[in-house]
Amino acid sequence: xxxxxxxxxxxxxxxxxxxxxxxxxxxxxxxxxxxxxxxxxxxxxxxxxxxxxxxxxxxxxxxxxxxxxxxxxxxxxxxxxxxxxxxxxxxxxxxxxxxxxxxxxxxxxxxxxxxxxxxxxxxxxxxxxxxxxxxxxxxxxxxxxxxxxxxxxxxxxxxxxxxxxxxxxxxxxxxxxxxxxxxxxxxxxxxxxxxxxxxxxxxxxxxxxxxxxxxxxxxxxxxxxxxxxxxxxxxxxxxxxxxxxxx
Numbered sequence: 001x002x003x004x005x006x007x008x009x010x011x012x013x014x015x016x017x018x019x020x021x022x023x024x025x026x027x028x029x030x031x032x033x034x035x036x037x038x039x040x041x042x043x044x045x046x047x048x049x050x051x052x053x054x055x056x057x058x059x060x061x062x063x064x065x066x067x068x069x070x071x072x073x074x075x076x077x078x079x080x081x082x083x084x085x086x087x088x089x090x091x092x093x094x095x096x097x098x099x100x101x102x103x104x105x106x107x108x109x110x111x112x113x114x115x116x117x118x119x120x121x122x123x124x125x126x127x128x129x130x131x132x133x134x135x136x137x138x139x140x141x142x143x144x145x146x147x148x149x150x151x152x153x154x155x156x157x158x159x160x161x162x163x164x165x166x167x168x169x170x171x172x173x174x175x176x177x178x179x180x181x182x183x184x185x186x187x188x189x190x191x192x193x194x195x196x197x198x199x200x201x202x203x204x205x206x207x208x209x210x211x212x213x214x215x216x217x218x219x220x221x222x223x224x225x226x227x228x229x230x231x232x233x234x235x236x237x238x239x240x241x242x243x244x245x246x247x
Contacts (some may be wrong), residue, residue: 009098010193011121015056015077017188018180022057022080027115030222034114035063037224041215041239042110042144044069051108051138053099053131054117058084058092065092072108074099075117100127102134111135113147115221120149120195128195129205136209141244145211146237148219150174152196153231172196199229202238211240 015022022028044050046068052061055073057080065071066089073094075081084094097103099118113119118131135145155167155174166175176192197205199216206213217226218233229236 009076009121010191012077014180014188014190014192015075016079017182017186017190019079019183020057020083021181021183023059027221028059030224031059031063033222034224035060035067038112038146038239039064039067039069042112042146044110048109049107051102051104051111051135052117053102053111053113053135054115054119054121055084055094056080056115056117058088058094060112060114061092061094062087062089065089072104074102099131099134102131102138104134104138106137106140108138109140109143111138111143111145113145115148116150116194119147120197121193122195129208132205132209132211136211136242139242141242143242143244144214145206145240145242148235148237149197149202150194151218151231151234151236152198152201154234155196157231167196172201197236199236202236206238206240211242213238213240215239 048069050064050069050071052071052073055061055075058073061071061073071092073084074097076098078096081094081096119128122128152172164177172195174194174196178190178192179187180190181187202216203213216229217237218230219225219235219237220233224237
């Protein structure tokens with residue numbers, strides 16, 4: 001797996017093949033619920049500035065922009081960036097970039113990375129820590145980060161088809177073999193690597209990035225709620241604050 005700066009990311013050819021078919025997956029259908037849940041937690045209002053790291057085709061960025069938030073979406077896939085620009089609402093713009101090398105400093109009121117957009121796809125804790133540090137640096141003092149991460153407890157409890165999944169207990173990475181289809185239904189065999197986390201690991205990463213945890217919940221895509229961490233939900237949702245005055 002390629003995950004070093006300056007080299008291509010393993011997800012790029014998958015995104016190139018998927019294109020707009022990515023938005024057919026069920027987990028993308030709850031965007032409005034997720035945005036409605038997060039906006040007040042992040043303190044976002046008309047004119048607030050938001051960075052969406054690993055924005056994909058722009059579904060969260062579009063939804064926030066429709067609420068009057070100024071959004072910059074960043075993704076490593078040029079194909080996804082082009083899709084995000086199509087029909088983008090006023091106030092949303094998109095750039096191609098690497099989540100490991102975010103170029104922003106103290107510019108945004110909030111930063112998000114949802115559905116493992118730029119977090120959890122980098123072969124273990126070291127890469128994700130770098131992404132989280134960059135997200136923190138992009139925040140103004142008092143700003144907030146929201147990110148989702150796959151649950152290690154859920155992965156180990158419910159597993160999956162042993163012929164399609166392999167779990168690396170050292171790195172906490174789930175290696176999956178699957179098939180994805182493009183807009184025309186053409187199939188492509190692909191491999192996916194997703195880092196899985198415990199709540200304790202997420203708290204340590206957040207603290208190391210200089211952020212203060214406000215909330216850590218178990219959630220499902222499209223059903224964000226304030227549920228305590230457990231082993232029965234696929235994802236954790238973290239909301240953390242950068243020390244400094246309120247925005």
